[in-house]
Amino acid sequence: MSHAKRAAAFVADAERTRWHDEALWFVREKRDAAAASVPDWEALRSEAAAIKRHALSRLPELWERFEANAAARGAHVHWARDAADHNAIVLELLRKQGATRVVKSKSMLTEECGLNDHLERHGIDVVDTDLGERIVQLRGEPPSHIVLPAIHLRRHEIGELFVEFMGSEPGCDDPETLTRVARQDLRERFLAAQAGITGVNFVIAETGGFVVCTNEGNADLGTTIPDLHIACVGLEKIIPEMKDLAVFLRLLARSATGQAITTYTSHFHGPQSPDHALHIVVVDNGRSRLLAHDSFAEALACIRCGACMNTCPVYRRSGGHSYGTTVPGPIGSVLEPSRAPARHASLPQACSLCGSCADVCPVKIPLHHQLLAWRSELAEMGVTPRLRKLSLALGGRVMASPTLYRSAGWLVRRCGGRLGAGVLRWLGQPWTHARELPPLPRESFRARFAARRAER
Amino acid sequence: MSATSRQAVLDALRFASPVAVPRPVAASRRPETKDLVELLRESVRAAGGRLVVVDVRSVAALSVAALHGVVPGLEAATHVWSGVASIAARGVGADQSCVKDLAALDFCVLAGDVAVAESGAVWNVPEGPMERAAALLAEHLVLGVPCRGIVGNLHEAYARVDPAASRFGWFVSGPSKTADIEQSLVLGAHGPRQLTLVVVGR
Numbered sequence A: 001m002s003h004a005k006r007a008a009a010f011v012a013d014a015e016r017t018r019w020h021d022e023a024l025w026f027v028r029e030k031r032d033a034a035a036a037s038v039p040d041w042e043a044l045r046s047e048a049a050a051i052k053r054h055a056l057s058r059l060p061e062l063w064e065r066f067e068a069n070a071a072a073r074g075a076h077v078h079w080a081r082d083a084a085d086h087n088a089i090v091l092e093l094l095r096k097q098g099a100t101r102v103v104k105s106k107s108m109l110t111e112e113c114g115l116n117d118h119l120e121r122h123g124i125d126v127v128d129t130d131l132g133e134r135i136v137q138l139r140g141e142p143p144s145h146i147v148l149p150a151i152h153l154r155r156h157e158i159g160e161l162f163v164e165f166m167g168s169e170p171g172c173d174d175p176e177t178l179t180r181v182a183r184q185d186l187r188e189r190f191l192a193a194q195a196g197i198t199g200v201n202f203v204i205a206e207t208g209g210f211v212v213c214t215n216e217g218n219a220d221l222g223t224t225i226p227d228l229h230i231a232c233v234g235l236e237k238i239i240p241e242m243k244d245l246a247v248f249l250r251l252l253a254r255s256a257t258g259q260a261i262t263t264y265t266s267h268f269h270g271p272q273s274p275d276h277a278l279h280i281v282v283v284d285n286g287r288s289r290l291l292a293h294d295s296f297a298e299a300l301a302c303i304r305c306g307a308c309m310n311t312c313p314v315y316r317r318s319g320g321h322s323y324g325t326t327v328p329g330p331i332g333s334v335l336e337p338s339r340a341p342a343r344h345a346s347l348p349q350a351c352s353l354c355g356s357c358a359d360v361c362p363v364k365i366p367l368h369h370q371l372l373a374w375r376s377e378l379a380e381m382g383v384t385p386r387l388r389k390l391s392l393a394l395g396g397r398v399m400a401s402p403t404l405y406r407s408a409g410w411l412v413r414r415c416g417g418r419l420g421a422g423v424l425r426w427l428g429q430p431w432t433h434a435r436e437l438p439p440l441p442r443e444s445f446r447a448r449f450a451a452r453r454a455e456r
Numbered sequence B: 001m002s003a004t005s006r007q008a009v010l011d012a013l014r015f016a017s018p019v020a021v022p023r024p025v026a027a028s029r030r031p032e033t034k035d036l037v038e039l040l041r042e043s044v045r046a047a048g049g050r051l052v053v054v055d056v057r058s059v060a061a062l063s064v065a066a067l068h069g070v071v072p073g074l075e076a077a078t079h080v081w082s083g084v085a086s087i088a089a090r091g092v093g094a095d096q097s098c099v100k101d102l103a104a105l106d107f108c109v110l111a112g113d114v115a116v117a118e119s120g121a122v123w124n125v126p127e128g129p130m131e132r133a134a135a136l137l138a139e140h141l142v143l144g145v146p147c148r149g150i151v152g153n154l155h156e157a158y159a160r161v162d163p164a165a166s167r168f169g170w171f172v173s174g175p176s177k178t179a180d181i182e183q184s185l186v187l188g189a190h191g192p193r194q195l196t197l198v199v200v201g202r
């Protein structure tokens, strides 16, 4: 299904669309204020971009260094080529521990790998502990945003969900009360957990440690109480040195939510105590393939702040689920076609090429250039939607022949905008659903130009 | 499986790696020109916490009496975890070995080394997993930092602390929070609902 078709389902609820659009724009404004409060913000972005590009050019060396350092600190490093490898490793670790109750904190990587499903199929109960992620987990949906997983939902929907799953008061939709209910429910699950799974924000080659950032403290509770911690990390997350953290952490939360820093920025160097075990699962799953691609390798610099989503006029008005991907929005539209070009071919086409995403990206990924590059790439692969191919071919023909061009212009002017709109509609273009074509001039530009000339 | 996966991943990376890009030189950092305590106060407030200044010699000298009036409820609290020598723990014995018993904590008082004025983040190294759990399960977290431990930004903070020197360490700013329900901010998502940063000395 195309992005436009799925978006139609979202925008059918006009009030939700308006709210979604405004709520995300508000986050974007907070980001702007936070960025303006830092002297040298732009220099910081350039530095972050340069450190990432440096790191991406020497991943094998950095990972080997990390592995040696982490092992020296008593952590175990595992390597996974793909999602299946990753899921098998995690399941095996849990089985060895005899763990059937697992708490998990936010990790887009485990979403990408479908870890929850895999573990549940094998009799392991996985609880997402980030409030937003818990909400979408209970609804049986994927997150619709990488930082704000439940941004597509309104409070009354969450209230109804909690009545069903947490026995909250029917009719209650107060965020404070609902958060308390969830806190109580999740606290019991934390206390009963036998293992904690977390994502990772930054891996430090120099020290063999890693950093996890959360606002709720769920990654911390989830790794303090159980004595097994499994951290799942994508190959792109490594940075060379500890001091680089300052650069990225100053950018991350400000870009994400407009906060100066997340509430908890936790640094793990080996298991927390001799009684704890720490396993780090390093996952490729298509990343090395992307790295080999000149036009798209830079997308691996992404630090998953979500700023490009908050600012994107298409994302804000179509909702994260319209992308049909793990990571939605501009960065998702760059990353996901590399996995399944035909399936995600409509994503780069959904972009208006306004460039706002690249303007806010803290690591300066040229997102809209990459989206444009995907359009030609997908055309070469032959997976451009058929109607678009047809209309482009038609347009190309007409533009290439002055005679055809003139007669087409004449025809359209004669029949007026109605024909144009009719043709567009016939071609299945949703462009005219909420728009009128502007009135067409009676004369062509050529005719007017000739007339002006003659007057002189 | 593991050894072959490792080789396969590293080989794939080697094959795909672009030409080496040199490490950039660090940009010059403009030092913070504002009054650091005031900036820190502002940042802590923005993070949902509260900053107080207490005039004692050192963080280690922080006592319940010194916090009288600035941390309401501490004197009367029945369950207190303390990482500060001059404040006695209450309701939790030193033999406390079960994290689950910490869920009743009213207060957790810990010492921080460095506070970052631009963000309100305080560097703390918990004394083991139990203390870390206490900092998460208590209703109210109190962090003491020496006044001379206040730095302008995170670059300066990383120049002062060495996270690799301990198994676990964290920057904490404000109480635990979430805005996952309609973007409406709620303090006390999973962890403390209140945070007081006590700046010690002048």
Ligand code: SF4
Residues within 6 Å of the ligand: A255, A301, A302, A303, A304, A305, A306, A307, A308, A309, A331, A357, A360, A361, A362, A363, A364, A365, A367
């Ligand atoms: S592409 Fe840039 S703006 Fe988008 S999530 Fe990644 S780092 Fe943030």
